[in-house]
Amino acid sequence: xxxNTELIKAHGAAIKGLGTQxxxxxxxxxxxxxxxxxxxxxxxxxTQKERLFNSLVYISTNIDNPAALVPYLERLxxxxxxxxxxxxxxxxxxxxxxKTLEHFLGSAWTPEVSATWSEAYNxxxxxxxxxxxxxxxxxxxxxxxxxGTPVR
Ligand code: HEM
Numbered sequence: 001x002x003x004n005t006e007l008i009k010a011h012g013a014a015i016k017g018l019g020t021q022x023x024x025x026x027x028x029x030x031x032x033x034x035x036x037x038x039x040x041x042x043x044x045x046x047t048q049k050e051r052l053f054n055s056l057v058y059i060s061t062n063i064d065n066p067a068a069l070v071p072y073l074e075r076l077x078x079x080x081x082x083x084x085x086x087x088x089x090x091x092x093x094x095x096x097x098x099k100t101l102e103h104f105l106g107s108a109w110t111p112e113v114s115a116t117w118s119e120a121y122n123x124x125x126x127x128x129x130x131x132x133x134x135x136x137x138x139x140x141x142x143x144x145x146x147x148g149t150p151v152r
Contacts, residue, residue, distance in 0.1 A: 003123070004116040005064040011101070011117075012060025015053075018104060023049040023056070025103060030096035037092055040083055059124060070127060077128030078135045085132070090125040097121060 015022050027045055031038045041048060055076070062069045101117055102109040 001115060001119065003063065003120050004112075007113065007116055008060050008063040008120050011105070012057055012063070015060065015104070016057045020049045020053045022100060022104060023053045026052065026096055026100040029099050030092055033096065034092035037089060040085075060120075063120060073124055073127040074131035077131035080128065081132050081136060087129045087133075090129060094118070094121050094125065 027041075027049065058072065059069065062072070098114065098117060098121075102114070105113065
């Protein structure tokens with residue numbers, strides 16, 4: 001099934017209007033259902049809630065703009081290496097995101113809506129995890145010379 005980009009964009013606009021209560025709900029859900037990931041995040045989550053909020057709005061409103069979205073997701077995925085994020089942890093984020101959307105969309109959350117969001121999330125997670133895997137590939141590792149510059 002093709003992703004319904006108009007729907008995802010409309011929901012991106014709705015999320016923008018709701019503000020960071022969306023990401024507050026998301027983290028409350030994730031930390032209570034997947035407590036093992038709590039320790040990866042800072043004690044105070046205010047900044048992180050804003051960052052994820054901006055990211056969610058950006059991804060959903062650019063869902064039909066791969067020229068902007070793919071490089072953004074690749075950079076985001078590579079950036080997650082430093083947090084020691086594992087591919088299997090994307091399930092916890094995906095489930096928590098679906099539950100959050102269901103909560104805020106209420107009766108608009110139908111099986112079709114759920115399917116299209118699931119597909120969009122899985123695609124975003126795939127771009128992020130594949131970019132992270134590529135940049136961790138030992139074949140791309142460049143040892144440093146004595147002055148700290150990469151050896152070609
Ligand atoms: C589509 C999925 C995801 C999106 C859109 C996303 C988005 C973000 C954004 C925008 C940031 C802010 C910092 C940055 O730009 O690097 C961030 C940080 C972070 N993310 Fe993700 N993320 C995703 C998946 C995950 C997963 C699966 C995990 C693992 C549980 C994770 C763990 C973290 C952690 C630990 C931080 C740093 C918190 C801090 O120290 O301030 N993220 N994420």
